[in-house]
Amino acid sequence: MIPQWVIEKKRDGQSLADDEIRAFISDYTSEIIPDYQMAALAMAIYFRGLDAREVTTLTDAMMHSGDQIDTSVLDMPTSDKHSTGGIGDKVSLLLAPMVACCGVGVPMLSGRGLGITGGTLDKLASIPGYRTDLDTNEFLDVIRECGCAITGQTASLAPADRKLYALRDVTGTVPSIPLIAASIMSKKLAEGTATLVLDVKCGNGAFMQRLEDARALAEVMIRIGSGMGRGVSALITNMEQPLGTTAGNALEVIETVEALQGKAVPDLLEVTLRLGIEMLRLTHVETDAASARKRLIETIASGQAFERFKQMVALQGGDAAALDDCNRLPQAPVVLDVLATEGGYIEGVSADGVGRAVLQLGAGRKQTTDKIDPSVGVSNLIQVGAVVSKGDLLARVHAANQAEAEVAREQVLAAIEMSGDKVAVPELVLGTVVDE
Numbered sequence: 001m002i003p004q005w006v007i008e009k010k011r012d013g014q015s016l017a018d019d020e021i022r023a024f025i026s027d028y029t030s031e032i033i034p035d036y037q038m039a040a041l042a043m044a045i046y047f048r049g050l051d052a053r054e055v056t057t058l059t060d061a062m063m064h065s066g067d068q069i070d071t072s073v074l075d076m077p078t079s080d081k082h083s084t085g086g087i088g089d090k091v092s093l094l095l096a097p098m099v100a101c102c103g104v105g106v107p108m109l110s111g112r113g114l115g116i117t118g119g120t121l122d123k124l125a126s127i128p129g130y131r132t133d134l135d136t137n138e139f140l141d142v143i144r145e146c147g148c149a150i151t152g153q154t155a156s157l158a159p160a161d162r163k164l165y166a167l168r169d170v171t172g173t174v175p176s177i178p179l180i181a182a183s184i185m186s187k188k189l190a191e192g193t194a195t196l197v198l199d200v201k202c203g204n205g206a207f208m209q210r211l212e213d214a215r216a217l218a219e220v221m222i223r224i225g226s227g228m229g230r231g232v233s234a235l236i237t238n239m240e241q242p243l244g245t246t247a248g249n250a251l252e253v254i255e256t257v258e259a260l261q262g263k264a265v266p267d268l269l270e271v272t273l274r275l276g277i278e279m280l281r282l283t284h285v286e287t288d289a290a291s292a293r294k295r296l297i298e299t300i301a302s303g304q305a306f307e308r309f310k311q312m313v314a315l316q317g318g319d320a321a322a323l324d325d326c327n328r329l330p331q332a333p334v335v336l337d338v339l340a341t342e343g344g345y346i347e348g349v350s351a352d353g354v355g356r357a358v359l360q361l362g363a364g365r366k367q368t369t370d371k372i373d374p375s376v377g378v379s380n381l382i383q384v385g386a387v388v389s390k391g392d393l394l395a396r397v398h399a400a401n402q403a404e405a406e407v408a409r410e411q412v413l414a415a416i417e418m419s420g421d422k423v424a425v426p427e428l429v430l431g432t433v434v435d436e
């Protein structure tokens, strides 16, 4: 295989043969093909796309570029949830223990924040001691013990994706449906989960901003998963405004704790329940949505899900006592209120705007090598549909210093749109895509 011929073929809009795709990925993983040729192929794919066969072969090649975890040794049904990334999306933290309490093993390999979107691992890493680098045996042991584990992708799992993702991040080739689908599915298939529920975020704070693109991405991922014998379905959920009332790592852990104690805001609870219902349905633990919902709610009401979350945190080396006393979590030195400058109805809270403010406060990375500040972000964020008077609290900014807090206050204020007319609470679930 001559790499430049494969690049030229895709550049000119032709289909690649399976062995060309496999050889390219294999040689890229073993560093025979340099980054610049992989970047050129990624750009050609960005413009020309991949057909169903090509994207399945690419996923399979990336999945087989490293180890695969065998979750059948767990002897329980397994299900994972993967979000394509959003602002304030702490659903995984709640969902994993809730679903585990229903008898389903949740092997969750999560990622760090990408661009303005937050990462589950960064959130959990704000709990002192929490390890996000479990090896495969430790990962399986934690699931055996408490039903769920959330850790990072190991170096040996889908290494082709690890390399390619970092390259796409700096070559303008992230927002490509076949590349996103292959990236997500190669990791999730290698992780060994029998079933998978995809939360495809759609809106200004997501990679997919148009419903038809979100649907197309969901359909491609479901086709790949079912072609490889896994049960996969997807919800397309609204990411026009942040999910819940916090964005920022430790702040989102605090919101998770409150939610597990029965104090979740409706949007966060509803998205979590809808995804959980799908996980119970795909694993055949429940067949109808109403009983799955009831069972999931009961895990919170009984206190079991919170206990399970603390157990998982402790098994992964984290300070579970910090979840009973959240003052032990990192605290930002400066907290500034964002107050309404006029009265009215909240018409929009731009997820993109809040995400940018939170990233600039230090909660996310501008470069992959940046260290993040776990304490900073936004809490008490107002939601679309609320009515406020002049001087009411719209949000609270948590910052490392006064100057950064003031910049963020203006950014958050600019992200909030007001209306004189009553505004309806937006739809949360914009669509469901199931395997036919």
Ligand code: URA
Residues within 6 Å of the ligand: 084, 085, 111, 165, 174, 179, 180, 181, 183, 184
């Ligand atoms: N998440 C991933 O894992 N890969 C992508 O390409 C985009 C989001």
